[in-house]
Amino acid sequence: MMKVPKVAFFDFTCCEGCQLQVTNLGEELLELLKFLDLVEFRETMSERWDGIYDIAVIEGSITTPHDVERIRRIRQRSRTLIAYGSCATIGGVNGMKNAFDLEEILQYVYGEGARFFTTLPTRPVHEVVPVEYFVHGCPVYQPEFLEVLKCALLGIPYHVPDVAVCVECKFNENVCFYERGLTCLGPITRAGCNSWCINNGNICYGCRGMVSNPNERGFLEVLERYGVRVEFLVRRMDMYNACRILKGAGKRHGEEHTR
């Protein structure tokens, strides 16, 4: 096999929960460390590396001019970039900021100190620099993270399943939440998480982003049948997907339904 690849983990605007998922891999992480050289990982080590990264794993969204500069520098030094976690892949919860006036938000968060900060609309990593691999989810689902890392190490593409969470949810033979009177985003959210939340008694919050071609009109009819108000659903969708842009229209997704 080729030389041991240098792998580094970086975090941007995020809660660092995805790093925690990686450290929680436990024995699998130890197994993994036999095959790669971990050169930077803030949550687990203090060492730094000044060479070229074979694989840089990026957590968090890009939300400040400093972020932009930093991710560009990392990109220049990396052969392969993996964006992992909803913040990095679709903007995630940080995207909620985009619905407000940025100055107002700055004031709200930092008050008097606002003048020391600059902020930008939240963007997923690939809207700033090219990204080779995506691991969606808040947090990432460990088996999928491993799957993607293996693809990156083998240098082959990873295709995020472009099917609904329902597919894996049915594999797991869960009782559908709609039958239990709850609204779940599984039918329009892309799979790959093995319906992790639903298996554990929670609904799907859409943290992985939408399938490429959701049947929006059909879904609205379904919601109507189950007595779910569209505004409710859009708000729920916006928790993770406020950064999404409607195909071609160039406007934020939620607006279409709420107007």
Add this chain to the structure above:
Amino acid sequence: MEYLVLPRSSFDLFVEYLVRRGKVVAPVAKGNGQFVFSEVRKGSDIALRYILTILPPKKYFMPQYETLAEYDTRRGQKLQPVVEVEPLILFGVHTCDLAGIQCLDVVFSDRPKDLNYLVRREYITVIGLECNDYCDTYASCGLMGTFLPQGGYDLFFTDLGEYFLIHVGTQKGEDLVRDIPFLERAQSQHLAELEALRARKAQIFRPEVPVDRALLPRMFREGFEAGVWEEIGNRCLSCANCTNVCPTCYCFDVRDVPDVNLVTGRRIRVWDSCQNEPFAKIASGESFRAERSDRKRHRFNRKFSYPVKRYNRFFCTGCGRCSRVCMAKIDLKETITRLAQETGYLKV
């Protein structure tokens, strides 16, 4: 083969006997009025009256994820084909699901034979359970003629109140019950009660849609361009629930799962669905069933038309799962009715 009588009071003993023989799976309540096939340890675990399980028993015959071969790249590019097997007693399979297993048998026995399926199947003992009445209104076993047993089991149970009548269908079934002391040979009055039940059932189970079953393949051919496909296509979310829960859907994807060391790994097959957006895509990105209506039509034809031509049997067992599970409420009986209206096959 013969009929045996199991007193109801001995049912728990019977299940205990099975459990001593190996892993027993049977319908178990999952809450919200839904059921799943799952391992049981005693008679009271089993839901004898159940609405069909979320997934059909096919999950034991072709698992969601199934290893086809293992590899070790240190030994070159060779693959070692494997079959994962587990001796299993499958108890409480309704007649529609027995028909479903028979469909899978036909497909995987067809040349080239699928050994992964056929070898695993040998390890499974199937015990059927008769439906005395409809499970719910989604079923269309009257139309498909699957409310009566037509083979496909090793043993078959009929609940006749005070006792179960057991039909021994195969040598495997015979071997399983041979040494059970509390089973008795059935007498003529038992068989008369069975006949009476079946006569009652013939009155209950009628074609749920007034169409001639034998004409269904023709109706689907002629209705290829019918408006109903567009209509249900507009509603479909492509969640693939209908195919995943279908007892006769068997499409799959083949993938590699390398181990973390990247040296060893497995080649697996995973359930796939013609309802999924990427299913009929080719390398250039073109999809041959890009529209939801194309995909819905394909699914229905794969139940009522194509397999009739290829295997001479319907691949709809009337179990009703696809309608029960559809969030968009695309209903099989309604769809057939609409199609029959459009094509003039609806009996008046």
Add this chain to the structure above:
Amino acid sequence: MEKLLLSHTGYEVKEARILRTSRLTEKDKLFELSLVDGEILDFEPGQFVEVSLLGVGEAPISISSSPTKRQSFELCVRAVGRLTTALHRLEAGDVVGIRGPFGVGFPITRLIGHDLLLIAGGIGIAPLRSLINYVMDNRRDFGRVHVLFGCKDPQNLLFRDEIELWQRRMDVGFQCTVDRADPDWKGNVGMVTALIPGVDINPEETFAVMVGPPVMYRFVIAELLKKGIPEGQIVLSLERHMKCGLGKCGHCQIHDIYCCQDGPVFFYEKIKDLKGAI
């Protein structure tokens, strides 16, 4: 769960060593292979194999060489997916897995003794080349032979050297066209369909065999019918993503037909009424 080891399930592979590779275009690479165990891959023009790389997966790829060339076989691979991308990194000496050959090839016994009009569009030349070279090697078995080949632009022209050889042969009428020319291009410009009216054939005696994208089929078939070639003498190959090659997985299904077993080569009259086939 108990694990049984089997020797033959249909999913085992034969190892094949890469003897030579040549880059045809930026995206296309030709691999010449032979089976490691020394056996000859027994195939017909138009059939395909599943190519396997452990840890990466499999992809169906049509055989691009003629079976008349016994000792090795060739695959022309366009890097578009997971397997094909990984395949492009391999060089002579590397080993891959092969399953197959699968499917029904071109109906050679029907073609023998007739005139041929062979038409390829883009990467469609890869499977058709198997037949073209078969015909060249058994030239006396066939009547008049015309080959028409269309591709996007001169940069994407596959088998450039071979095309020159075909062009020079006196016993074959060969024409090539590109959709968009560059300054160095001296040949035809336009769709391959535009070449058909000018070809001098006896429609009763001619079998048309074509491989290309669906959009090409729609237009070419219309031209062939205009030319008077009967539907029963038009043959084409349908591209699908066969996952198993064994008529089970469903990915290549068109109505009640499985492309991997019943095809990929079909007579036009057999599939013309199947919506979604082309």
